[in-house]
Amino acid sequence: MPQPNGTVAVAEGGGGVSPNAGRVSKPRGRFFPVGIGPVARKELADHLSGLRFGILLVLIGVTCLAAVYAASSSIREAVSQAQTFEFAFLNLFTSSGENLPSFVSFITFLAPLLGIALGFDALNSERSQGTLSRLVSQPIHRDAVLQGKFVAGLGVVGLALTALVVIVAGLGIVLLGTTPSLEEVGRLVAFIIVTAIYVGFWLALAQLFSVLFKQAATSALASIAVWLFFAIFASLIVGLVVDAVAPAGEGATNAEVIRHEELSDDLNRISPSTLYDEATTALLNPSVRSLGVLVYEQIDRAVVGPLSFGQSLVLVWPQIISLIGCVLLFFTVAYILFMREEIRA
Amino acid sequence: MGDVVEREADREVREMPDDNHGSVIVASGLTKKYGDFTAVDGLDLEIQRGEIFGLLGPNGAGKTTTILMLLGLTEPTEGTVRVAGYDSVRDPLSVKSIVGYLPDNVGFYPNMTGRQNLRYTASLNRIPRKVAEERIEALLADVGLNEAADKRAGKYSRGMRQRLAVADALIKHPTVLILDEPTIGIDPEGVREMLSMLARLRDEEGMTILLSSHLLHQVQEVCDRVGIFVGGHLIAAGPVPELERQLAESGDLEYEVTAVASDGRQVDGATLEKLADSLKSVDGVQDVTSERGTLSVRSRRDVRAEVAKAVVALDLLPVHLRQRGLSLDDIYERYFHEGAEADHASA
Numbered sequence: 001m002p003q004p005n006g007t008v009a010v011a012e013g014g015g016g017v018s019p020n021a022g023r024v025s026k027p028r029g030r031f032f033p034v035g036i037g038p039v040a041r042k043e044l045a046d047h048l049s050g051l052r053f054g055i056l057l058v059l060i061g062v063t064c065l066a067a068v069y070a071a072s073s074s075i076r077e078a079v080s081q082a083q084t085f086e087f088a089f090l091n092l093f094t095s096s097g098e099n100l101p102s103f104v105s106f107i108t109f110l111a112p113l114l115g116i117a118l119g120f121d122a123l124n125s126e127r128s129q130g131t132l133s134r135l136v137s138q139p140i141h142r143d144a145v146l147q148g149k150f151v152a153g154l155g156v157v158g159l160a161l162t163a164l165v166v167i168v169a170g171l172g173i174v175l176l177g178t179t180p181s182l183e184e185v186g187r188l189v190a191f192i193i194v195t196a197i198y199v200g201f202w203l204a205l206a207q208l209f210s211v212l213f214k215q216a217a218t219s220a221l222a223s224i225a226v227w228l229f230f231a232i233f234a235s236l237i238v239g240l241v242v243d244a245v246a247p248a249g250e251g252a253t254n255a256e257v258i259r260h261e262e263l264s265d266d267l268n269r270i271s272p273s274t275l276y277d278e279a280t281t282a283l284l285n286p287s288v289r290s291l292g293v294l295v296y297e298q299i300d301r302a303v304v305g306p307l308s309f310g311q312s313l314v315l316v317w318p319q320i321i322s323l324i325g326c327v328l329l330f331f332t333v334a335y336i337l338f339m340r341e342e343i344r345a
Numbered sequence: 346m347g348d349v350v351e352r353e354a355d356r357e358v359r360e361m362p363d364d365n366h367g368s369v370i371v372a373s374g375l376t377k378k379y380g381d382f383t384a385v386d387g388l389d390l391e392i393q394r395g396e397i398f399g400l401l402g403p404n405g406a407g408k409t410t411t412i413l414m415l416l417g418l419t420e421p422t423e424g425t426v427r428v429a430g431y432d433s434v435r436d437p438l439s440v441k442s443i444v445g446y447l448p449d450n451v452g453f454y455p456n457m458t459g460r461q462n463l464r465y466t467a468s469l470n471r472i473p474r475k476v477a478e479e480r481i482e483a484l485l486a487d488v489g490l491n492e493a494a495d496k497r498a499g500k501y502s503r504g505m506r507q508r509l510a511v512a513d514a515l516i517k518h519p520t521v522l523i524l525d526e527p528t529i530g531i532d533p534e535g536v537r538e539m540l541s542m543l544a545r546l547r548d549e550e551g552m553t554i555l556l557s558s559h560l561l562h563q564v565q566e567v568c569d570r571v572g573i574f575v576g577g578h579l580i581a582a583g584p585v586p587e588l589e590r591q592l593a594e595s596g597d598l599e600y601e602v603t604a605v606a607s608d609g610r611q612v613d614g615a616t617l618e619k620l621a622d623s624l625k626s627v628d629g630v631q632d633v634t635s636e637r638g639t640l641s642v643r644s645r646r647d648v649r650a651e652v653a654k655a656v657v658a659l660d661l662l663p664v665h666l667r668q669r670g671l672s673l674d675d676i677y678e679r680y681f682h683e684g685a686e687a688d689h690a691s692a
C-alpha cells in the first residue's frame with residue numbers, strides 16, 4: 001500500500017531493525033510472553049551480583065555443611081558397626097549428628113527464607129524506584145515481568161542447590177570413602193527438583209505479596225508471618241483441632257485411632273512444609289514405604305526392603321503435584337492483580 | 346487490559362496503519378472513570394505527524410491518565426484511541442513498540458550504570474546488541490551523559506536522571522514520543538537544552554511529540570499546538586496565538602479610553618460620568634471604571650467601535666483607545682480559573 005507521505009508506518013531510521021510490524025509478533029510470543037527472556041536475564045544477573053543472595057548462600061552453605069559433617073561421623077560409626085550399610089550416601093543428607101539437625105531439616109527450615117528473600121520486593125521495589133512504569137511501557141507482555149522474575153529466582157535457587165548438593169556429595173566421598181550409586185544420584189536430583197519447587201512456592205507467595213503490598217517491608221513481614229505460621233503454629237493448631245474432632249485417648253478403638261491419625265495427616269498436608277517434608281523423606285529414604293497410617297495387617301508378610309526410585313516417586317507424586325498446584329495458584333492470583341493494576345508513577 | 350487480548354492481537358494479521366490525514370494520535374470520546382470520579386471526560390484529540398503538542402493543565406487535571414490510555418497502560422472506560430493506526434486497547438504491544446515514553450517521576454535501577462539501564466531497555470525492545478550499543482553511545486552523547494554513563498544510576502542527580510530518561514525513551518527510535526512533565530526538577534538551562542532537543546527531533550526526524558506540563562511559559566515556545574486540560578476536559582486546543590485570539594473573542598476584554606473635549610481641554614468629571622454611563626449601556630459591556638481621566642471598559646466582546654461612537658456622541662474626541670494586552674500567563678490563569686470554577690460548579 002503506497003503511502004505518499006509515509007505516514008508513521010515505519011519507525012524512523014530503524015538502523016537495521018525491521019519496521020514495527022515485524023518487531024512485535026515474534027513466534028515465541030505465542031507460548032511464552034514476549035519479553036520474558038530479557039527480564040529473566042537481568043534479574044538473574046541482579047541476584048547473582050547482589051549482596052542479599054550472597055548472604056543467604058553463605059548462611060545456608062555453612063549450616064548445611066556443618067550438618068553434613070556432623071552426620072558423617074555418626075554414619076561412619078554406624079558403618080563400622082554393621083557390615084553392610086545401604087544408601088550410606090543418602091544418609092549423609094538425612095541423618096542428624098549428635099548436636100546438629102540433618103541437612104534436609106536445615107533446608108526445610110531455610111528454603112522458605114530463600115524464596116521470600118528473592119521475591120518479597122519483586123514488584124514493589126520496581127514501583128518505588130519508578131522503573132515499573134518504564135518497564136511496562138516497553139513492548140513486552142505484562143506477565144513477562146512476573147514470570148521473568150520467577151524464572152530468574154528459580155534459576156538462582158536451582159543453581160545454589162545444585163552447587164550445595166554437589167559440594168556435600170564431594171565431601172561425602174572424602175568423608176565416607178564411597179561413591180554414590182546411580183540410584184542415589186537420581187534420588188538427589190529429584191530432591192533438588194522438589195526443593196526448587198518448594199522454594200518456588202515461597203517465591204510465588206512472596207511475589208504475590210510484592211504485588212499486593214506497596215511497601216517492601218510490609219510484604220517481607222507478611223511472607224515471614226506465613227512462614228512462621230506454617231513452620232511453628234500450623235501443627236499445633238492441627239493437633240488441637242484433631243483432638244477435638246476425632247479424639248483418640250486411652251482405650252480408643254482401632255478405628256478411632258486410625259481416624260485420628262488420618263485426619264491429622266490430612267490437615268497437616270495443608271501446610272506446604274509438611275508436603276515438602278514428606279516428599280523429601282520418601283525420596284531420600286528408600287526404606288520409607290508409606291506416608292500414611294499402616295496397620296499391622298498391611299505389612300504382615302511383606303518383604304522388607306527398600307523401594308525402587310520409581311516407587312518412591314510414585315509415593316510422593318501427590319505431594320509434588322500439590323506443591324506445584326500451590327505455586328500456580330499464587331502465580332495466577334499475582335498475575336490477575338498485576339494485570340488489572342494501573343501503573344502510575 | 347488482559348494479556349489474552351495482547352496475545353490475540355499478535356495472531357491477527359496486522360492492518361497497515363492508516364493515514365488518517367496525517368494524524369498520528371487520534372482519540373475520540375476518550376473517558377476514564379474511577380468509580381464516581383471522572384478523570385478524563387470525553388476527550389477528542391488529534392495530534393498531527395511531526396508536531397509538538399503540549400498538554401497543559403494543573404496537577405490532577407487528567408493529563409497522566411490520558412497519557413496512560415494513549416499507551417494502553419490503562420483501559421478507557423469509553424471511547425477509542427489510536428496511535429499511528431494501532432488501537433491502544435487491542436494492540437498495546439504495537440503501540441508500545443513505536444512510542445517512546447518518559448513517565449512522570451521516572452526512575453532507574455540504582456545498582457546498574459546508566460549504560461546498563463539503557464541496555465536493558467534495548468533488550469526489552471529486541472534491538473540487536475550491536476545496533477543497541479551504537480544507539481546508546483549516540484544517545485548518551487546527545488543528552489550529555491557521556492562521562493556519567495558508567496556511573497551507577499543511583500548516584501545520578503535529578504537532572505541527570507531526566508536526561509537519561511530521554512535517552513531511554515529514544516532508544517527504540519520511536520515514531521511518537523510522549524513525555525509526562527519532562528521539565529520537572531531540572532534547572533532552567535537543562536529545560537532549555539531539553540526543549541531544543543525536542544525541537545531538533547521534530548525537525549530532523551519528523552518525530553511526533555506529546556508533552557504534558559503544568560508550566561505553560563516553559564514549554565510554549567517549543568509547542569506547535571497546546572491543549573488546555575482542566576478537570577478532565579480539554580477546554581481549548583490550538584497554536585498559542587490562536588488561543589489568544591479565541592480568548593479575545595470569547596472572554597472578558599479590557600479597553601482603555603481617554604477622551605478630550607472638542608476644544609482639546611480635559612474632560613470634566615460630570616461629562617466623564619456621563620460617558621461612563623453611556624458606555625455601560627453598550628451591549629456586552631460589563632463594567633466601566635474611571636481612573637485619573639481614563640476609563641477602563643470591561644467587556645465580553647470587542648466594543649472599540651461602539652466606544653468611539655459613544656465618545657463622539659457626547660461631542661468629545663477620543664485620543665486614546667487601546668485593548669489591554671493579555672500575556673500568555675494571563676490566558677493560562679484565566680483558563681485554569683474557569684476550569685476550577687467549572688469544577689466547583691459541578692462538585
